[in-house]
Amino acid sequence: MSYFHKYKGIILLILDTLILYGVLIGVVLIRFHNNFSFNTWSSHLYSFTPIFLIWLLVFYVSHLYETMFTFQPLKIISSLGRMTLINLFLSILYFYTLPFASLTPKTNLVLIWGFASILILLNHIWFSLITRKQKPLNTILISQNQGSQELITTLKNNPQLGYNLIDIIENVDDCWKLPRLINSQKIQVIIVDKAFKSSEIKEILFESLLNKIKIIDYIDFYESILNKTPLSLIDDPEFLSHLEERSYQLLEPLKRGIDIFFGLIILLVTFPFWFLITLLVLIDKFGPIFYVGKRIGRDHKPFYIIKFRSMIPNAVNTGPSWTLPNDIRITKIGKFLRKYYLDELPEIINVIKGDMSLVGPRPEEAKLVVDFEKEIPFYNIRHIVKPGITGWAQIHYPNSFSIEGTKEKLQYDLYYLRHYSIWLDIMIVLKTLHIPLDIKTH
Numbered sequence: 001m002s003y004f005h006k007y008k009g010i011i012l013l014i015l016d017t018l019i020l021y022g023v024l025i026g027v028v029l030i031r032f033h034n035n036f037s038f039n040t041w042s043s044h045l046y047s048f049t050p051i052f053l054i055w056l057l058v059f060y061v062s063h064l065y066e067t068m069f070t071f072q073p074l075k076i077i078s079s080l081g082r083m084t085l086i087n088l089f090l091s092i093l094y095f096y097t098l099p100f101a102s103l104t105p106k107t108n109l110v111l112i113w114g115f116a117s118i119l120i121l122l123n124h125i126w127f128s129l130i131t132r133k134q135k136p137l138n139t140i141l142i143s144q145n146q147g148s149q150e151l152i153t154t155l156k157n158n159p160q161l162g163y164n165l166i167d168i169i170e171n172v173d174d175c176w177k178l179p180r181l182i183n184s185q186k187i188q189v190i191i192v193d194k195a196f197k198s199s200e201i202k203e204i205l206f207e208s209l210l211n212k213i214k215i216i217d218y219i220d221f222y223e224s225i226l227n228k229t230p231l232s233l234i235d236d237p238e239f240l241s242h243l244e245e246r247s248y249q250l251l252e253p254l255k256r257g258i259d260i261f262f263g264l265i266i267l268l269v270t271f272p273f274w275f276l277i278t279l280l281v282l283i284d285k286f287g288p289i290f291y292v293g294k295r296i297g298r299d300h301k302p303f304y305i306i307k308f309r310s311m312i313p314n315a316v317n318t319g320p321s322w323t324l325p326n327d328i329r330i331t332k333i334g335k336f337l338r339k340y341y342l343d344e345l346p347e348i349i350n351v352i353k354g355d356m357s358l359v360g361p362r363p364e365e366a367k368l369v370v371d372f373e374k375e376i377p378f379y380n381i382r383h384i385v386k387p388g389i390t391g392w393a394q395i396h397y398p399n400s401f402s403i404e405g406t407k408e409k410l411q412y413d414l415y416y417l418r419h420y421s422i423w424l425d426i427m428i429v430l431k432t433l434h435i436p437l438d439i440k441t442h
């Protein structure tokens with residue numbers, strides 16, 4: 001049953017895929033029962049497969065396959081309701097505007113969309129109920145890490161994650177009770193921080209391994225549950241060495257090529273909207289069209305970021321450096337632009353120039369970086385890669401307005417640095433698509 005907890009999202013994705021193709025088969029057989037042929041089936045299979053991929057992608061970016069989300073029926077209903085409407089709209093665009101669509105279905109599209117939407121909704125609700133009934137794995141946490149409390153709270157408040165936290169061992173003096181707990185509580189998982197120094201613990205863990213108890217590294221577990229890396233890890237020489245060995249330089253040419261290619265496409269596709277945004281900015285509050293601000297980039301080199309102005313002219317000189325919630329300096333049009341991240345469209349110029357990447361830690365204002373460096377140890381570590389338009393921190397944490405919030409975001413930046421890859425960049429871009437839709441999952 002431990003594999004069920006680990007692969008919930010994948011299982012749910014497979015079930016949804018089977019539903020889509022099952023509905024397709026059913027509709028085609030019913031609608032063409034008198035003149036069914038291989039050509040009829042192959043044309044529908046060929047035409048609807050791209051649509052099914054788009055539908056599943058929309059579900060994915062709206063977090064429907066994440067463990068945290070599979071336990072909340074009301075959010076599932078709300079999100080699936082919106083996403084299925086978006087899927088219908090995308091399907092109509094696909095079949096009736098793209099030249100390579102071989103079919104222009106009407107009744108069949110509505111039937112497939114309707115039945116699939118209902119069955120997928122029922123599947124997610126059913127899966128949520130099944131998840132509730134699965135017995136969580138009895139778990140012990142062995143750690144002295146100061147960041148453990150958030151992990152402990154998350155495990156206790158989210159039984160759908162599949163772990164029943166029996167006890168926490170934080171002191172070497174408490175190691176004596178570990179064998180008794182393992183036997184009396186039928187422990188199935190032990191999460192251990194390798195920084196926990198105890199020869200007695202090592203012997204117990206070895207015996208546990210022989211008894212088929214799963215041993216999980218604390219950092220790996222922390223990251224898998226919270227999607228971030230604890231700041232305490234920065235003090236670990238092994239971690240710093242790991243960052244040094246990452247293939248940042250090897251991936252840079254490929255990432256640069258991707259940035260230029262997609263940057264030019266985004267610029268060409270969105271450029272017609274620039275004129276409308278320019279007009280709205282000037283009508284709302286006459287002044288400069290663009291905001292140009294000094295930011296700190298890769299290797300701590302400064303550059304000037306370009307955005308559409310969303311605040312009153314000279315806003316930088318008339319208020320704090322932080323842009324606060326409901327900041328009175330933000331214009332009416334500016335609120336709209338910020339809500340849908342349209343003010344950041346000109347940043348694509350920074351990407352094409354090479355100041356930024358499509359994906360990376362968000363660049364901070366130069367004068368704020370000075371304060372962060374004083375207050376947050378090793379803050380500059382985030383500058384070993386190019387900053388990005390979107391990033392791991394942006395899809396997991398809202399805008400911060402304090403040093404504590406910046407520390408929190410730094411943990412997500414550390415996760416990005418530790419798992420730096422093109423595949424992670426793709427995941428971040430896909431997850432970013434849900435932000436303008438304002439889909440809240442936590």
